[in-house]
Amino acid sequence: MRARRIATSGSTRWPTKPGWRETITDALDDQLARCQPGDTLIVRHGAADQGVDRIVAGWIADHLEPAAQRTVRLVEETVPARWEECAPSCRPEHRRVNRGNRGKAPTYCPSAGHRRNPDIPAHPDYPVDLFLAWCLNDSSGTSKTIEHARKARIAHRTWNAYR
Ligand SMILES: [Zn+2]
Numbered sequence: 156m157r158a159r160r161i162a163t164s165g166s167t168r169w170p171t172k173p174g175w176r177e178t179i180t181d182a183l184d185d186q187l188a189r190c191q192p193g194d195t196l197i198v199r200h201g202a203a204d205q206g207v208d209r210i211v212a213g214w215i216a217d218h219l220e221p222a223a224q225r226t227v228r229l230v231e232e233t234v235p236a237r238w239e240e241c242a243p244s245c246r247p248e249h250r251r252v253n254r255g256n257r258g259k260a261p262t263y264c265p266s267a268g269h270r271r272n273p274d275i276p277a278h279p280d281y282p283v284d285l286f287l288a289w290c291l292n293d294s295s296g297t298s299k300t301i302e303h304a305r306k307a308r309i310a311h312r313t314w315n316a317y318r
Contacts, residue, residue: 160197160232160282161186164275164300165207165289170318178314179210182287187218192226199283201268201275202235204256207289207297234278236271238263269296276304276311286311292318 163183169175183198190196200211215231238258241250250262257263276286286304290297290313304311 156193156195157191158195158197159186159190159284160199162199162276162278162283162286163207163211163288164201164272164286164297166291166294166297167203167206167208168294169206169210169289169291169316171206171210175316176210178316179207179289180214182312182314183211183214186285186287187227187229190227195228195230197230197232199232199234199275199278199281201271202233203268206291232281234271234274236267238267240264240267242266242270269299272296272300273303275300276309277307283309285309288313290315292316 163179165179169179186198187196198211198215200208202208202212212231215229218229219231236257238253239260241264245264245266249265251265253261253263257267276283286309288297288301288304288311290301293315301311301313
């Protein structure tokens with residue numbers, strides 16, 4: 156019995172349609188298949204309601220079903236951005252109108268995701284065994300998160316796609 160924690164991250168514009176989706180779910184299936192009976196697999200994501208996070212959350216939901224759970228305990232761990240908060244370095248008038256997918260406040264800080272991203276692969280209190288990232292069109296947020304993981308010497312695997 157052992158616990159294995161993996162972190163996932165990636166572009167919010169990663170398509171959720173077939174083909175693109177399987178690039179992510181196949182990798183997660185592979186991680187689940189490596190577990191032994193009695194193991195716990197903790198899967199972390201950033202809780203965005205689009206792109207990579209959405210596909211990861213969907214995969215977790217599918218595998219939380221008791222029938223699919225089998226003997227591996229799957230745990231979802233989310234590290235959402237704090238969209239309501241600004242940093243001291245934020246410029247005035249930079250907040251954007253929230254269309255409902257970034258917390259509950261009428262406006263959100265567009266930098267909140269970038270401030271949160273390093274915590275996905277390298278949360279100080281919850282180290283991960285492996286970091287998986289899917290980057291579309293070299294998107295800056297995901298690229299920086301991967302770079303952070305690399306500098307922190309966290310085991311990682313990345314996929315790059317272009318469209
Ligand atoms: Zn701000």
